[in-house]
Amino acid sequence: MQQAVARPILVVDDPLFDEHRARGYHPERPERLVAARHALATASGVATELLAPRDATNDELERVHRARYLEELERLENHYGALDDDTYLSPRSVAAARRAAGGALALSDALLEDTGPRIGLALVRPPGHHARPDRGMGFCLLNNIAIAAANALAKGVKKIAIVDWDVHHGNGTQDAFYADPRVLFVSLHQAPFYPGTGGTNDLGTGDGTGFTVNVPLSPNAGDPTYRAAFDRIVCPVLDAYAPELVLVSAGFDAHARDPLAGMRVTAAGFGQLARAVGSIAARHAGGRVGIFLEGGYDLEGLEASLGATLAGVAGRDPGPSEAPSEEAPPLSMRHGQDLERSRKALSGYWKL
Numbered sequence: 001m002q003q004a005v006a007r008p009i010l011v012v013d014d015p016l017f018d019e020h021r022a023r024g025y026h027p028e029r030p031e032r033l034v035a036a037r038h039a040l041a042t043a044s045g046v047a048t049e050l051l052a053p054r055d056a057t058n059d060e061l062e063r064v065h066r067a068r069y070l071e072e073l074e075r076l077e078n079h080y081g082a083l084d085d086d087t088y089l090s091p092r093s094v095a096a097a098r099r100a101a102g103g104a105l106a107l108s109d110a111l112l113e114d115t116g117p118r119i120g121l122a123l124v125r126p127p128g129h130h131a132r133p134d135r136g137m138g139f140c141l142l143n144n145i146a147i148a149a150a151n152a153l154a155k156g157v158k159k160i161a162i163v164d165w166d167v168h169h170g171n172g173t174q175d176a177f178y179a180d181p182r183v184l185f186v187s188l189h190q191a192p193f194y195p196g197t198g199g200t201n202d203l204g205t206g207d208g209t210g211f212t213v214n215v216p217l218s219p220n221a222g223d224p225t226y227r228a229a230f231d232r233i234v235c236p237v238l239d240a241y242a243p244e245l246v247l248v249s250a251g252f253d254a255h256a257r258d259p260l261a262g263m264r265v266t267a268a269g270f271g272q273l274a275r276a277v278g279s280i281a282a283r284h285a286g287g288r289v290g291i292f293l294e295g296g297y298d299l300e301g302l303e304a305s306l307g308a309t310l311a312g313v314a315g316r317d318p319g320p321s322e323a324p325s326e327e328a329p330p331l332s333m334r335h336g337q338d339l340e341r342s343r344k345a346l347s348g349y350w351k352l
Contacts, residue, residue: 008049009310010110010120011040012103017125019092023080026088027260027297028127028139035299036123039306046310051110051120053103055095056147060105063150064143064176066134073097073141083136093126097141100124104148107290111245112155117287119278119313122148127294129170129249130195138168138195145249145292146176149183152245158182161243161285163234163277164189165226165270166251166294167261169198169214173249179208184241188229190254190263191216200345210349213237215342217335219262223269224331225339226254230276232339237350238280246281246289248274248313252296252305260297267304274312282315289313 018030040048058070077094100122107120128145130138149160161184162177164170169189174197177183181204189198204212215229238246252270254263274291281289291309296302343352 008047010051011048012051012053012107012122014053014099016096016099020096020125022088035303039303043307043310051106053099053106055098056101064146069134097126100144101142101147104144105151108148108151111288120290122292129294130172132172132175143172146173157244159243160245162247164249167254171195171197179206181207181211184211186213188215200342217338221335222264225335228331242284246285248291249294250291251294252302255301257298257301267308270305271308271312274309278313
């Protein structure tokens with residue numbers, strides 16, 4: 001991959017995101033953003049340009065979410081509560097979610113307005129990829145990346161790729177675009193695992209059939225498995241699709257240190273995935289790629305992985321702290337079989 005043009009990374013952040021906080025301990029906590037901000041501040045050779053987020057309007061949210069669900073969130077605003085056993089609300093949570101969605105819109109607009117290579121980073125909370133059109137779940141209230149993609153479609157973009165490497169399947173994002181060939185949704189995730197969706201035969205429906213790409217992976221997959229998934233499936237599909245805009249649901253809970261999952265990816269592994277995504281964006285999307293923070297609940301793993309991701313997507317060599325680790329096991333027969341199942345399911349739609 002050629003070195004990307006050295007331009008500031010567009011960053012969405014806001015103090016309001018820190019006010020989404022549970023009354024007791026919860027893994028989706030403000031300290032995650034502290035770690036992410038530290039990764040950005042200490043990234044070698046990275047300049048930033050802050051984008052001021054705004055609150056998303058109901059009209060903008062209704063490109064993805066049902067009006068009845070938005071009304072439910074409005075009723076819960078300024079109160080403690082929960083949408084389910086996992087998904088809490090504090091008095092400022094709905095306001096933070098609207099600001100996060102507005103930040104996603106600001107980032108989408110900025111990437112589309114730029115004519116040259118540009119990287120955007122949305123340091124937003126609550127995360128979004130589990131939020132379905134009609135309800136929030138899995139720590140997520142509003143689907144930030146889907147809202148950004150829907151905004152780009154409304155602005156005339158014809159082909160958008162969303163790559164989701166969070167350890168959990170992005171069921172909400174899949175639901176939003178399951179019948180829409182203008183959005184290619186690609187998800188690598190641990191299976192069986194929460195939320196129980198994202199099987200190899202979940203391929204889309206109607207005109208969107210073939211434009212949902214799921215790569216469910218057995219537990220203990222490490223860097224070699226994820227690299228093989230990109231080499232054998234993800235990158236060939238992305239190259240054939242030739243997106244005009246690339247968005248990434250960058251969850252870092254597949255990291256070997258993460259307490260909520262069972263994968264073995266290292267920070268360097270995430271950097272390799274990001275390098276591949278950056279190369280796709282450089283070839284097809286004018287170098288325009290937006291990275292949206294999703295999961296990742298070990299603070300050290302999140303910080304190191306985000307730093308490696310920023311280096312990778314920009315085409316820079318990893319720093320010493322992002323060097324490969326011995327934690328990741330080699331590609332196993334079981335993981336090879338996982339990849340072969342996904343490849344066979346997709347072979348009728350893509351040349352793999």
